[in-house]
Amino acid sequence: MAVELKGLTKRSENYSQWYNELVVKADLAEQSAVRGCMVIKPYGYAIWEKMQHELDRMFKETGHVNAYFPLLIPKSYFTREAEHVEGFAKECAVVTHYRLKNAEDGSGVIVDPEARLEEEYIIRPTSETIIWSTYKNWIKSYRDLPILCNQWANVMRWEMRTRLFLRTAEFLWQEGHTAHATSEEAEEEAKTMLGVYGDFAENYMAVPVVRGVKSANERFAGALNTYTIEGLMQDGKALQCGTSHFLGQNFAKAFDVQFLDKNNKLDYVWATSWGVSTRLMGALIMTHSDDNGLVLPPKLAPIQVVIVPIYKNEEMLKQIDARVDSIVKNLRAMGISVKYDNADNRRPGFKFADYELKGVPVRLVLGGRDLENGTIEVMRRDTLEKETLALDGIEQKVKDMLDDIQANIYRKALALRESETFKVDTWEQFKEQIEKGGFILAHWDGTTETEERIKEETKATIRCIPLEADEESLQPGKCVYSGKPSTRRVLFARAY
Amino acid sequence: MAVELKGLTKRSENYSQWYNELVVKADLAEQSAVRGCMVIKPYGYAIWEKMQHELDRMFKETGHVNAYFPLLIPKSYFTREAEHVEGFAKECAVVTHYRLKNAEDGSGVIVDPEARLEEEYIIRPTSETIIWSTYKNWIKSYRDLPILCNQWANVMRWEMRTRLFLRTAEFLWQEGHTAHATSEEAEEEAKTMLGVYGDFAENYMAVPVVRGVKSANERFAGALNTYTIEGLMQDGKALQCGTSHFLGQNFAKAFDVQFLDKNNKLDYVWATSWGVSTRLMGALIMTHSDDNGLVLPPKLAPIQVVIVPIYKNEEMLKQIDARVDSIVKNLRAMGISVKYDNADNRRPGFKFADYELKGVPVRLVLGGRDLENGTIEVMRRDTLEKETLALDGIEQKVKDMLDDIQANIYRKALALRESETFKVDTWEQFKEQIEKGGFILAHWDGTTETEERIKEETKATIRCIPLEADEESLQPGKCVYSGKPSTRRVLFARAY
Numbered sequence: 001m002a003v004e005l006k007g008l009t010k011r012s013e014n015y016s017q018w019y020n021e022l023v024v025k026a027d028l029a030e031q032s033a034v035r036g037c038m039v040i041k042p043y044g045y046a047i048w049e050k051m052q053h054e055l056d057r058m059f060k061e062t063g064h065v066n067a068y069f070p071l072l073i074p075k076s077y078f079t080r081e082a083e084h085v086e087g088f089a090k091e092c093a094v095v096t097h098y099r100l101k102n103a104e105d106g107s108g109v110i111v112d113p114e115a116r117l118e119e120e121y122i123i124r125p126t127s128e129t130i131i132w133s134t135y136k137n138w139i140k141s142y143r144d145l146p147i148l149c150n151q152w153a154n155v156m157r158w159e160m161r162t163r164l165f166l167r168t169a170e171f172l173w174q175e176g177h178t179a180h181a182t183s184e185e186a187e188e189e190a191k192t193m194l195g196v197y198g199d200f201a202e203n204y205m206a207v208p209v210v211r212g213v214k215s216a217n218e219r220f221a222g223a224l225n226t227y228t229i230e231g232l233m234q235d236g237k238a239l240q241c242g243t244s245h246f247l248g249q250n251f252a253k254a255f256d257v258q259f260l261d262k263n264n265k266l267d268y269v270w271a272t273s274w275g276v277s278t279r280l281m282g283a284l285i286m287t288h289s290d291d292n293g294l295v296l297p298p299k300l301a302p303i304q305v306v307i308v309p310i311y312k313n314e315e316m317l318k319q320i321d322a323r324v325d326s327i328v329k330n331l332r333a334m335g336i337s338v339k340y341d342n343a344d345n346r347r348p349g350f351k352f353a354d355y356e357l358k359g360v361p362v363r364l365v366l367g368g369r370d371l372e373n374g375t376i377e378v379m380r381r382d383t384l385e386k387e388t389l390a391l392d393g394i395e396q397k398v399k400d401m402l403d404d405i406q407a408n409i410y411r412k413a414l415a416l417r418e419s420e421t422f423k424v425d426t427w428e429q430f431k432e433q434i435e436k437g438g439f440i441l442a443h444w445d446g447t448t449e450t451e452e453r454i455k456e457e458t459k460a461t462i463r464c465i466p467l468e469a470d471e472e473s474l475q476p477g478k479c480v481y482s483g484k485p486s487t488r489r490v491l492f493a494r495a496y
Numbered sequence: 497m498a499v500e501l502k503g504l505t506k507r508s509e510n511y512s513q514w515y516n517e518l519v520v521k522a523d524l525a526e527q528s529a530v531r532g533c534m535v536i537k538p539y540g541y542a543i544w545e546k547m548q549h550e551l552d553r554m555f556k557e558t559g560h561v562n563a564y565f566p567l568l569i570p571k572s573y574f575t576r577e578a579e580h581v582e583g584f585a586k587e588c589a590v591v592t593h594y595r596l597k598n599a600e601d602g603s604g605v606i607v608d609p610e611a612r613l614e615e616e617y618i619i620r621p622t623s624e625t626i627i628w629s630t631y632k633n634w635i636k637s638y639r640d641l642p643i644l645c646n647q648w649a650n651v652m653r654w655e656m657r658t659r660l661f662l663r664t665a666e667f668l669w670q671e672g673h674t675a676h677a678t679s680e681e682a683e684e685e686a687k688t689m690l691g692v693y694g695d696f697a698e699n700y701m702a703v704p705v706v707r708g709v710k711s712a713n714e715r716f717a718g719a720l721n722t723y724t725i726e727g728l729m730q731d732g733k734a735l736q737c738g739t740s741h742f743l744g745q746n747f748a749k750a751f752d753v754q755f756l757d758k759n760n761k762l763d764y765v766w767a768t769s770w771g772v773s774t775r776l777m778g779a780l781i782m783t784h785s786d787d788n789g790l791v792l793p794p795k796l797a798p799i800q801v802v803i804v805p806i807y808k809n810e811e812m813l814k815q816i817d818a819r820v821d822s823i824v825k826n827l828r829a830m831g832i833s834v835k836y837d838n839a840d841n842r843r844p845g846f847k848f849a850d851y852e853l854k855g856v857p858v859r860l861v862l863g864g865r866d867l868e869n870g871t872i873e874v875m876r877r878d879t880l881e882k883e884t885l886a887l888d889g890i891e892q893k894v895k896d897m898l899d900d901i902q903a904n905i906y907r908k909a910l911a912l913r914e915s916e917t918f919k920v921d922t923w924e925q926f927k928e929q930i931e932k933g934g935f936i937l938a939h940w941d942g943t944t945e946t947e948e949r950i951k952e953e954t955k956a957t958i959r960c961i962p963l964e965a966d967e968e969s970l971q972p973g974k975c976v977y978s979g980k981p982s983t984r985r986v987l988f989a990r991a992y
Binding site (some may be wrong): 030032033034037038039040041042045046048049066067068069070071073074075076077078080085090091092093094095096097098099100101108109111120121122123130133134137143149153154156158170172344426 | 509526528529530533534535536537538541542545561562563564565566567568569570571572573574575581586587588589590591592593594595596597604605607616617618619626629630633645649650652654666668934
């Protein structure tokens with residue numbers, strides 16, 4: 001797994017290529033032999049595990065429990081919810097047989113034609129249908145509600161064009177599926193989970209996001225309302241980072257899930273679903289990283305601090321080892337993950353470049369001269385600034401620096417988003433700005449027709465109707481495309 | 497999700513039915529609409545999560561990292577390792593198409609015949625082939641070794657007869673796949689992981705296991721050596737709880753994975769793989785539980801302590817609530833998971849039966865009289881013993897009791913296994929004993945032929961050649977079936 005350090009394309013040259021190379025060179029993921037499916041390598045998976053850990057904690061703190069539902073879904077289940085089948089069931093992996101056999105001509109192994117399934121199964125692209133068919137057996141009365149389940153799982157969508165983490169045929173995600181006695185409670189749940197996602201993105205990933213509601217056209221297939229968090233990447237394109245859906249009674253009706261309410265009256269159950277996926281890895285990478293490689297928020301970095309010794313001989317290395325030993329112990333006792341890299345098969349310069357590429361937030365370098373002077377060299381990955389500090393008490397300074405890096409990369413990303421968000425009032429301006437990238441706040445007449453025309457002409461989509469907006473954005477105006485009346489500005493961008 | 501408390505079949509009446517009912521009544525899992533696939537319900541999944549958490553920690557402490565590999569495997573990959581395809585590729589889910597479409601007659605959604613895959617994919621029954629095709633790109637020299645990867649994943653095997661947790665078409669597991677420069681190092685790794693599994697089974701699940709080596713006939717398809725841990729269930733049948741395989745160079749050869757050793761000589765890489773699955777849930781349930789329901793080891797119980805109030809009026813409940821509040825806080829501060837169930841829609845008797853069914857290790861009951869007397873009633877689930885203790889300092893007593901329960905259920909299971917392990921020296925005895933159940937230590941001539949005859953005539957298999965045995969068992973003798981020379985006793989049983 002030797003790291004290839006040479007020649008990471010610069011963002012300014014080709015942002016897309018920079019991203020593709022970085023994912024591979026930083027050992028995050030790679031293409032597999034299976035069309036559109038990725039291998040998530042140990043370093044990339046360690047970041048995903050940290051994300052999972054925090055999200056799972058946040059889900060549990062908001063009253064959710066985990067469960068597991070089948071990977072396969074009977075084909076007929078998809079046809080029960082009309083919009084859902086249109087949105088999901090078409091491009092998917094279909095299981096038709098359950099056995100292989102040796103070819104009679106000895107040429108290898110073939111699908112046994114006798115082992116054809118009566119009804120085909122679909123590998124889940126999302127689990128609403130299989131889960132609501134299960135909830136039917138779990139729910140009889142209002143006493144069985146709410147059900148607040150989450151599932152960590154793999155899903156599959158047969159995407160034609162794939163990119164590591166951003167769009168892959170198989171990806172990992174969590175999907176929450178909740179059942180409620182009232183419309184209000186379900187809508188509230190959908191909003192709560194949007195809040196959890198927003199907090200996670202901003203406070204752990206250090207990715208500022210706009211919280212909003214999708215237009216009817218961009219809703220999840222089968223939802224009455226889709227809430228979303230939208231990030232802005234460094235190239236001026238938007239990335240949808242997570243969605244939370246108020247599903248109304250659509251799935252309860254499709255699977256006939258009714259309950260007796262407190263007045264002993266039968267009603268259909270109200271639903272939400274919500275999910276984030278390994279796509280978040282793409283958001284993390286594209287928001288912070290630079291031409292030297294990854295920049296990781298300390299809260300999600302598998303290695304927060306790396307220590308590299310510089311020595312002329314074994315004797316000096318032993319002295320450095322001894323001094324580093326206590327630093328490592330102290331940092332670990334403070335809950336900081338630290339790696340001491342005194343391997344002798346790679347030179348310091350190579351190590352420096354490698355850990356920069358991998359986005360380790362803080363690097364400490366200790367040499368013989370430092371030992372004599374009682375100093376140590378500290379570099380922070382976000383600014384690449386180096387300084388020489390006193391060895392004594394270095395642990396607390398490192399801890400403070402990690403906090404500062406976490407805050408700084410968020411501020412930096414937020415400043416970029418603010419400088420790249422534009423209010424636009426004419427169609428000419430709109431077309432001009434969309435070529436340059438960024439978020440555009442513009443008036444829209446509220447029709448799907450206009451939305452689709454804008455998309456056809458500029459590839460821009462309505463990312464969301466923001467939940468928070470300044471006074472001016474909430475005033476009526478005229479649609480930037482049609483000139484018809486608009487109640488407020490909405491957020492446009494080209495998106496991943 | 498109301499609990500059905502009535503009528504759990506007794507173990508003595510029908511052990512198999514007792515198990516099936518218990519899994520469902522205790523809210524652990526249920527059958528899904530997909531043939532042979534289960535839904536793991538929140539309470540069952542919470543136990544599995546605790547298992548995962550401890551195992552994952554143990555894997556990391558022994559130097560392993562997690563990664564993720566594709567769900568689908570190209571059909572041709574299976575044919576590369578001859579034994580492997582015989583063992584695995586036959587009964588499996590085959591993906592042949594990647595699209596559905598609306599039927600032209602409007603009858604629904606059908607598989608689009610135009611979207612047939614050039615090469616079919618198999619849903620992974622195990623991942624050696626896809627992983628070794630990946631390792632080929634990761635390994636060039638001895639410096640890239642060892643690779644110590646683990647994956648938490650779902651896998652699928654098209655089983656004809658399924659039982660919840662014990663044998664399901666889809667199940668959850670972890671699979672470790674390691675690559676090494678020498679045969680010795682790989683063999684050592686396989687043994688290390690057997691040790692981890694054994695420790696986990698005994699110290700967390702409280703399930704005593706026999707560590708051993710499989711006979712050639714019972715080896716994993718493609719392995720040179722399979723290590724196993726074998727448990728004995730209360731009905732006298734064995735359950736294989738986990739296996740660790742020394743794969744030699746078989747997969748490296750099948751996928752042409754070579755490396756330059758320290759002398760610059762090319763050689764094939766040495767491999768291991770090892771796994772445990774949701775089958776462990778079956779072992780956990782069957783080892784400890786009784787006619788009242790689950791008995792869970794405190795270390796894996798989602799709820800370790802439940803507190804139930806008994807009150808005549810709201811006023812009294814308020815007083816109890818206030819006193820319980822500090823007990824809950826103190827227990828939580830000690831790292832103990834506790835639930836205070838003061839819900840007023842279920843009567844105490846119902847709650848008692850429910851928490852017994854669910855195997856909560858310790859139950860505290862606090863009534864008005866107790867408050868006056870400064871006492872509390874404590875019941876331990878393993879023995880069902882009740883006693884009244886002083887309220888003051890109850891927290892430490894509960895903690896000690898949890899430790900005692902953990903130790904006691906292990907001792908009890910170990911005593912049962914010891915009393916149900918028999919040395920047998922004649923074929924008549926063997927046939928008689930196998931009908932009664934238990935582990936049989938008997939001499940075997942070492943041939944697959946004899947092993948298969950014994951299986952045909954008695955349904956008993958060689959569970960393993962134990963790694964630890966008393967002196968007498970290691971002496972030569974005569975095969976219990978053929979009378980031919982035997983080097984030592986091996987372990988037979990009927991198995992799940």
